[in-house]
Every structure is written in C-alpha cells, then in structure tokens.
Amino acid sequence: MKPDLFEAPDYYNxxxxxxxxxxxxxxxxxxxxxxxxxxxxxDAAQKAEFPKSIIPGLAEIGAFGPYIPVKYGGAGLDQIxxxxxxxxxxxxxxxxxxxxxxxxxxxxxPIWKYGNEAQRQKYLPKLATGEWMGSFGLTEPDFGSNPxxxxxxxxxxxxxxxxxxxxxxxxxSPFCDVAVVWxxxxxxxxxxxxVERGMEGFTTPETHNKWxxxxxxxxxxxxxxxxxxxxxxxxxxxxxxxxxxxxDSARFGIAWxxxxxxxxxxxxxxxxxxxxxxxxxxxxxxxxxxxxxAEMITEITKAQLLAFRLGQLKNEDRxxxxxxxxxxxxxxxxxxxxxxxxxxxxxxxxxxGEYSIMRHMMNLESVITYEGxxxxxxxxxxxxxxGHNAFK
Amino acid sequence: xxxxxxxxxxxxxTSKINFTEGDTKFDTNGVQFVINPNDExxxxxxxxxxxxxxxxxxxxxxxxxxxxxxxxxxxxxxxDEAIRINTVATDGYSVAKQLANVAKEGGxxxxxxxxxxxxxxxxxVPGMIAQLTGANFINTCIGLEVEGNNATAVxxxxxxxxxxxxxxxxxxxxxxxLVEESDLRIPNMRGIMQARSKPLHVKEAVxxxxxxxxxxxxxPAPKGAVKLVDNVEDLVNLLHNEAKAI
Numbered sequence: 001m002k003p004d005l006f007e008a009p010d011y012y013n014x015x016x017x018x019x020x021x022x023x024x025x026x027x028x029x030x031x032x033x034x035x036x037x038x039x040x041x042x043d044a045a046q047k048a049e050f051p052k053s054i055i056p057g058l059a060e061i062g063a064f065g066p067y068i069p070v071k072y073g074g075a076g077l078d079q080i081x082x083x084x085x086x087x088x089x090x091x092x093x094x095x096x097x098x099x100x101x102x103x104x105x106x107x108x109x110p111i112w113k114y115g116n117e118a119q120r121q122k123y124l125p126k127l128a129t130g131e132w133m134g135s136f137g138l139t140e141p142d143f144g145s146n147p148x149x150x151x152x153x154x155x156x157x158x159x160x161x162x163x164x165x166x167x168x169x170x171x172x173s174p175f176c177d178v179a180v181v182w183x184x185x186x187x188x189x190x191x192x193x194x195v196e197r198g199m200e201g202f203t204t205p206e207t208h209n210k211w212x213x214x215x216x217x218x219x220x221x222x223x224x225x226x227x228x229x230x231x232x233x234x235x236x237x238x239x240x241x242x243x244x245x246x247x248d249s250a251r252f253g254i255a256w257x258x259x260x261x262x263x264x265x266x267x268x269x270x271x272x273x274x275x276x277x278x279x280x281x282x283x284x285x286x287x288x289x290x291x292x293x294a295e296m297i298t299e300i301t302k303a304q305l306l307a308f309r310l311g312q313l314k315n316e317d318r319x320x321x322x323x324x325x326x327x328x329x330x331x332x333x334x335x336x337x338x339x340x341x342x343x344x345x346x347x348x349x350x351x352x353g354e355y356s357i358m359r360h361m362m363n364l365e366s367v368i369t370y371e372g373x374x375x376x377x378x379x380x381x382x383x384x385x386x387g388h389n390a391f392k
Numbered sequence: 393x394x395x396x397x398x399x400x401x402x403x404x405x406t407s408k409i410n411f412t413e414g415d416t417k418f419d420t421n422g423v424q425f426v427i428n429p430n431d432e433x434x435x436x437x438x439x440x441x442x443x444x445x446x447x448x449x450x451x452x453x454x455x456x457x458x459x460x461x462x463x464x465x466x467x468x469x470x471x472d473e474a475i476r477i478n479t480v481a482t483d484g485y486s487v488a489k490q491l492a493n494v495a496k497e498g499g500x501x502x503x504x505x506x507x508x509x510x511x512x513x514x515x516x517v518p519g520m521i522a523q524l525t526g527a528n529f530i531n532t533c534i535g536l537e538v539e540g541n542n543a544t545a546v547x548x549x550x551x552x553x554x555x556x557x558x559x560x561x562x563x564x565x566x567x568x569x570l571v572e573e574s575d576l577r578i579p580n581m582r583g584i585m586q587a588r589s590k591p592l593h594v595k596e597a598v599x600x601x602x603x604x605x606x607x608x609x610x611x612p613a614p615k616g617a618v619k620l621v622d623n624v625e626d627l628v629n630l631l632h633n634e635a636k637a638i
Binding site: 007013021023025027028031032035060061062070075076 | 422588
C-alpha cells in the first residue's frame with residue numbers, strides 16, 4: 001500500500017471551533033492511525049483478519065470509553081472528543097472504528113448507564129484498557145430493523161437466569177470476553193445481561209466471506225441453556241429504550257466516523273487528480289473531475305458542521321434520537337457517495353489495494369446498514385416531523 | 393538531573409508557506425504548527441533520562457499564547473512543567489537571551505535545544521545559550537549519555553562522527569540520532585489528561601531587543617515543467633546543448 005500522505009480538509013476552518021485539548025486528542029489519534037493502522041490495514045482487510053495487535057494502541061489513544069468517567073478507567077472527555085477520535089479511526093478503517101464504537105458505546109455505555117456500581121467496577125476498567133473486549137447482542141436472524149420482536153429470552157431459575165437464543169451480525173463476537181446481550185424475561189420485557197466467555201452453552205462462531213469490514217471480526221452469539229448469574233443483569237434500565245440508548249451513542253460516533261472515511265477518499269482523489277496526467281494535463285484541470293472534488297468538499301464541510309452541532313447538543317444532553325438519526329444517515333450516505341466518486345477518479349488504480357478508497361467504499365456498505373439502516377433512519381425523521389409512524 | 397528542553401513552535405512540514413506585508417512577515421493563516429522536529433528528538437531523549445535516571449524535565453518556548461498548544465503537547469508527551477516566555481520570537485539572539493535567563497534561574501544541568509528550527513533555520517540559539525550561561529556546548533549532537541556530572545556525546549561531522557566527553561552544565565544542539573524517528577512519542581490519553589494539571593508558567597521577557605531584523609523573504613523559484621526524454625541520446629544532447637550541464 002502507498003505511504004499514508006493524508007492531509008485533513010478543513011474548508012470552513014472548523015478547527016477554530018475546537019478547544020486546544022480537542023485538537024491535541026484528535027491529532028494524537030490521527031498520528032497513531034498514520035503510524036500504526038495505515039501500514040497494516042490493507043493487508044488485514046485482504047486477509048479478512050482483525051488486527052488484534054492494535055488493541056493496546058486503541059486503548060492508549062482513548063478510543064475505549066473516552067466519555068466514561070475517569071474513576072471507571074475512561075477519560076472523562078466530552079462528546080466532541082469522542083466524535084473526533086471516531087473520525088480519525090474511521091479515516092483509517094471503518095472496521096477498526098466499529099471495534100472501538102462497540103467497545104465504547106455498546107458495551108461500556110450500558111454497563112455505565114444501566115449497570116450497578118459493582119458491575120461498573122468489575123467491567124469498565126478492563127474494557128477501557130482493552131484487556132477485555134466486548135460485543136453487543138441485539139440483532140437476531142429474524143429481527144433486524146424490528147428488534148422488539150426478538151426471541152432471545154431468559155428464565156428465572158432461582159439462583160440464576162437461563163438464557164436461550166441467537167444473535168447475528170455481531171462485531172467483535174469471535175474474540176469478545178464479554179457480551180452485553182438483550183433478551184426478554186418471562187413477561188416479555190427486554191433486559192440487558194452481561195454474558196462472559198467461558199459460560200457453558202455460550203459460543204461465538206465467526207461470519208466468513210464478508211465483502212465489507214473485512215478487517216473487523218463479525219460473528220454470532222449463540223446461547224443454549226446458558227446459566228447467567230443474577231448479578232450479571234443490568235438493573236437500572238429495561239425495555240427497548242435501553243438498547244436504543246446505546247445505539248444513540250454509537251450512531252453519534254458513526255456520524256463522525258463516516259466523515260473520516262470521506263475525508264480519506266477525498267484527500268486521496270484530490271492528490272491523485274493533481275498528479276495524474278491525461279491529455280497533457282493533470283486530470284484535476286478537467287471540469288468533470290473538478291465537479292466531483294468540489295462537491296465532495298462541500299458535502300464533507302456540511303457533514304462536519306452537522307456533526308459539530310450535534311456534538312454541542314450531546315454535550316448539553318439535548319440531542320434527540322431523531323437528530324442523531326439524521327446525522328448518521330446523512331453522513332454515512334455522504335461518505336459512501338464520495339467513496340464511489342473518488343473510486344471513479346482513480347480509474348483502475350481505485351480498484352486495487354494500493355489505495356484505501358475501495359476498502360472504504362465496501363466498508364461503508366455495512367456502515368450504511370448497521371445501527372439502523374439508511375431507510376429506517378429516514379422513517380425516524382419522518383415520524384419525528386409528521387407524528388405518523390410509517391415503520392409498520 | 394534537571395533538564396530544560398527548548399521547544400520551538402514551527403509550521404508543519406506540509407504547510408504551504410506564504411509571506412505578507414511585502415514579503416516581510418510569515419503568513420500564519422491556515423498553517424498547522426508542531427514541535428520543531430529537532431527539538432522533538434531532544435524532548436524524547438529527555439523522556440528517556442526522566443524514565444531511566446529520574447531526571448526532571450521542563451520545556452520552554454519563546455512566543456505568544458498561540459504557542460501554548462505546542463507546550464501542552466510536550467507536557468502530554470511527559471514533560472513535568474512548561475514555561476512560556478511571553479514575547480514574539482524575533483532573531484536568534486533575542487530568543488537565546490530569554491532562554492538563557494530561564495536556564496540560569498532554573499539551575500538546569502542540561503539544556504537541550506534543536507540544532508536549528510525548521511522554520512527560519514537560524515541554528516544559533518543553543519550556542520548562544522551556552523555562551524550566555526557559561527555552560528559547555530556540543531552542536532549537531534546525535535548521541536548523549538550522562539553519568540553523574542559527566543556527559544559523553546556524539547556529534548555529527550562531515551562524513552563521520554566525533555565522540556566527546558564533557559561535564560555539566562551542558563547545552564546541546566540536538567537532532568535526529570539522539571533518538572530515532574520510530575522512538576518519537578504520540579501523546580497518549582493518560583498523558584493528555586495529566587497535562588491538564590501540569591504547570592504552564594508564563595514569564596515576561598527580560599530584554600526584547602534584537603540584533604538583526606528580517607527585511608524580506610523570498611521563496612525558491614517554482615519548479616519548471618518536466619520534459620520527458622525517451623532515449624539516452626536525446627538526453628545527452630539536451631544536457632550538452634540546452635542545459636549545458638555536460
């Protein structure tokens with residue numbers, strides 16, 4: 001793969017809106033991606049292997065639970081810092097960002113928000129250092145966009161719960177040490193349970209032959225009469241709103257992360273267009289190529305503004321789920337379109353692993369699907385502005 | 393051992409360089425600033441002394457408030473305290489005077505500067521600090537060990553190296569070789585969090601007079617168009633008759 005020459009676009013001087021600490025955190029993550037992710041990521045994706053060697057580095061830059069309080073091993077940062085870290089990681093690869101998103105927003109967040117003090121003390125510090133890796137089980141083979149229909153369930157057996165069911169499309173599943181699993185109790189109420197590797201009847205088969213997020217490990221979580229200790233139930237919130245709260249946090253990170261992927265594609269295409277000579281001049285001098293590049297930087301700038309404002313709202317605890325949906329939907333769609341256009345600009349070179357664009361493009365097909373599909377997010381906005389539910 | 397690392401706040405190497413006010417002032421608009429690379433090698437070596445020999449590491453910079461992020465980054469990398477001398481850095485002598493004053497007041501055993509900053513490339517400051525403080529001086533330093541009051545340094549020379557022994561207090565003009573690029577540190581989250589509460593002292597300048605002043609800057613002429621030559625004969629012909637290089 002080519003050396004990583006990335007230069008971040010900031011067309012509207014948005015850096016002026018960031019604090020010095022935001023920039024220090026962002027620049028450290030950027031430098032780490034350049035040094036430790038870019039040189040190995042293409043190979044990992046080609047081999048369809050999650051590069052476990054980068055887990056300590058992810059922890060070092062604060063990618064695991066940046067907004068989790070310091071007393072639980074997090075960094076106690078604000079939401080914009082979280083967004084910036086996700087942006088930089090996804091600039092490297094959406095699969096690596098997925099690992100960090102899951103760990104932070106789908107595993108650490110529910111343990112912090114819905115768990116008791118003993119659970120926080122037991123799990124969060126080890127998750128923050130990457131000593132333990134987590135996964136999140138909500139989606140099932142027959143229940144994707146309709147998670148309320150889940151069939152995974154647990155029964156009260158006196159001194160433990162007995163868990164049965166199956167979860168599918170689970171990032172980090174094949175190597176996770178703990179899984180936050182959403183399942184129905186005997187009354188049909190959804191609860192979160194922390195399932196640990198080694199519990200009898202709990203298996204995590206890997207999903208192979210993906211064309212997307214190849215540098216991330218995806219799999220299933222299978223529960224066959226798993227005895228889960230009662231103290232592993234997250235006591236402080238139940239119902240579908242609990243997992244959806246986690247998704248709000250993760251979707252916020254994705255809205256920022258997608259900007260990273262888009263910036264990388266734009267930067268690569270811009271550099272290539274200035275260097276690639278056809279008909280005696282750089283292709284950047286042709287109107288059709290300029291149209292692509294000009295629209296890319298316009299869309300990236302709009303997405304940056306959307307994410308920044310959403311970050312402010314989230315810092316003030318005022319961001320609604322619908323606002324987060326809009327940003328996730330818009331920014332991932334923006335990124336995937338930029339990846340496709342950038343791929344065109346590189347011609348045949350855009351097909352190869354010499355450049356990151358097609359890897360981003362394929363990754364984004366997952367990102368536009370997971371954590372609420374592109375269509376579902378549209379319906380969330382539709383419901384929010386009309387008051388009419390068009391889901392069912 | 394008390395170490396002072398002098399940190400210059402310089403444009404990132406990928407910055408586009410422009411001048412304003414009739415080519416007399418550097419245009420900082422849109423420019424990203426970083427720790428001067430020669431200073432960063434020194435800072436990283438200082439971290440080694442801190443971790444292996446229990447040294448205390450302070451960093452100092454001459455500049456306005458806009459340079460504080462660079463000092464904060466040095467604190468996040470691991471320096472214990474930072475000092476900003478609140479004046480605009482003009483020429484090498486005026487900068488050296490400020491830093492020499494800090495070095496004297498702080499009683500540092502070792503002052504590490506970069507061989508030169510990568511913006512104005514003056515290359516004068518470490519030598520001047522040594523003169524002003526009465527310390528020993530080794531320039532173009534690519535290796536440094538300290539034991540008690542004795543130092544062994546390696547200096548780069550044209551086509552070779554020289555190993556020297558000297559005593560503290562010592563000022564060095566450091567560069568790559570003190571540590572390698574792969575040794576440079578990215579601030580980790582713990583370091584960034586700790587940097588929040590580390591002291592960043594602001595001192596007023598002692599004497600801001602300068603001995604030289606820039607009259608004009610000039611950029612190198614832009615590169616001309618590339619001529620592709622298909623065969624050796626044409627190349628030789630062009631080099632001989634057109635470029636008159638051979």
